[in-house]
Amino acid sequence: MNRLADTFSRKIDYLRISITDHCNLNCSYCSPFGGRVKLTHAEILSYEEICRLTQAAVQGGISKVRITGGEPLVRKGVVEFCRMLSGIEGLKSLTLTTNGVRLRELAPQLQGAGVQRVNISLDTLRPESFRKITGYDLLSQVLAGIEMAEEVGLHPVKINTVVMRGVNEDEIEDFARLTLEKPYDVRFIELMPFNGSSEHQSLFVPVEEMVKRVKRVGDLSLEPAAESSGPTRLCSLPGAKGKVGFIAPLSYHFCGSCNRLRLTADGKLRPCLFSEEEIDIKGPLRAGAPTEELIHIYRLAAMRKPHGHQLNCTHVEQYFGRDMQAIGG
Numbered sequence: 001m002n003r004l005a006d007t008f009s010r011k012i013d014y015l016r017i018s019i020t021d022h023c024n025l026n027c028s029y030c031s032p033f034g035g036r037v038k039l040t041h042a043e044i045l046s047y048e049e050i051c052r053l054t055q056a057a058v059q060g061g062i063s064k065v066r067i068t069g070g071e072p073l074v075r076k077g078v079v080e081f082c083r084m085l086s087g088i089e090g091l092k093s094l095t096l097t098t099n100g101v102r103l104r105e106l107a108p109q110l111q112g113a114g115v116q117r118v119n120i121s122l123d124t125l126r127p128e129s130f131r132k133i134t135g136y137d138l139l140s141q142v143l144a145g146i147e148m149a150e151e152v153g154l155h156p157v158k159i160n161t162v163v164m165r166g167v168n169e170d171e172i173e174d175f176a177r178l179t180l181e182k183p184y185d186v187r188f189i190e191l192m193p194f195n196g197s198s199e200h201q202s203l204f205v206p207v208e209e210m211v212k213r214v215k216r217v218g219d220l221s222l223e224p225a226a227e228s229s230g231p232t233r234l235c236s237l238p239g240a241k242g243k244v245g246f247i248a249p250l251s252y253h254f255c256g257s258c259n260r261l262r263l264t265a266d267g268k269l270r271p272c273l274f275s276e277e278e279i280d281i282k283g284p285l286r287a288g289a290p291t292e293e294l295i296h297i298y299r300l301a302a303m304r305k306p307h308g309h310q311l312n313c314t315h316v317e318q319y320f321g322r323d324m325q326a327i328g329g
C-alpha cells in the first residue's frame with residue numbers, strides 16, 4: 001500500500017466522509033443560519049461513488065474512515081453502504097459520528113454491517129436544554145441510542161460534548177460522573193468558531209476551566225499516551241468504568257499531529273477544517289478518471305494541508321466556506 005503524507009511529513013491515514021448535509025436536529029452552533037440551501041440529490045455523491053473514492057483512498061494510504069454528516073443516519077440505505085465500505089480490502093477502521101437520534105433502531109444493523117465504533121454528540125443531559133440546543137424533544141431517544149450502542153458492542157462508546165458558557169458548562173460534572181457508572185469515553189470539546197460572528201467569544205469555555213470542573217468530581221489521572229487517540233487526551237476518575245477526554249482545538253491546537261482529510265457530501269476534498277480550500281474530486285470521478293488519477297488527487301489534497309490553523313481564542317470572526325453541518329466536524 002502507498003503512504004500518504006503532506007509537505008510537513010505528517011502521515012495522512014484518516015478520511016472523514018460526509019454522506020449528507022441534511023440533519024434531523026438543528027443545533028445553532030453547527031448550522032448557525034438554520035441550514036443553508038441543501039445540496040440536491042444530483043450534487044451529492046452516490047454510495048457507489050463514495051465506495052469507489054474510498055477504495056482509491058485506501059490504495060493511496062488511508063486506513064481509517066469515519067462516516068459523518070449532516071446526520072449520516074438520516075440518509076437512506078446507510079447500513080448497506082457501511083457494509084459495502086467495510087468490505088474494502090485494506091480498510092482497518094470504520095467508525096461513524098451521529099447525534100444518536102436513530103441509533104437505537106440502527107445500532108444492531110450498523111454493527112452487523114462492520115461499523116466498529118460510534119461517536120455520539122450529546123451536549124446536555126437535561127431534556128429542556130436539549131430542546132433549546134437542538135430544537136427537538138429527543139433526549140430520551142438519544143440516551144436509548146447510546147444504551148443500544150453499548151449493548152451491541154460498539155465499544156468504546158464515545159460521547160462528544162461541546163461545552164458552551166451559559167448553556168451547558170454547569171453540566172460538566174454530571175457528564176464526568178457518567179463515566180463512574182458507564183464504560184463511556186466522554187470527551188469535552190472547545191467550541192469552534194463556525195458562524196463568523198462574535199457570539200463565539202461569549203460562549204467559549206477554555207479547556208482549563210473544563211478540567212477544573214471535572215476535578216471537582218475526583219482526582220484525574222492521565223491515561224498513557226497510547227490510550228489517547230488523535231486530538232484527545234484521555235484521563236480517568238478513580239474507580240471509573242469510562243474515561244474523560246478533552247479536545248482543545250483553540251487552546252492547544254493539535255495541527256502538528258493532524259492525520260486527516262475530509263470528503264464533503266458533494267465530492268470536495270478539504271485539506272483543513274479551518275480553511276476554505278477545497279479540491280474537486282467528484283468532477284474527475286464522474287468524468288471517468290482511473291484509480292491512479294483519483295489517488296493523485298488525494299496526494300494533491302494532502303500536499304495542500306497547511307502547517308496549522310491561525311485561530312486562537314480571540315481571533316474567531318472568520319467564516320470557513322461552509323457550516324460545520326456541511327463539513328461533518
Ligand code: SAM
Nearest residue numbers: 030069070071097098099121191192324328329
Ligand atoms: N450529526 C453528526 C453528529 O451530531 O455527530 C455528525 C456531524 S456534526 C457536524 C459533528 C460534530 O461536530 C458534532 O459532535 C458537533 O457537536 C460538532 N460541532 C459542530 N459545530 C461545532 C462547533 N462550532 N464547535 C465544536 N464542535 C462542533
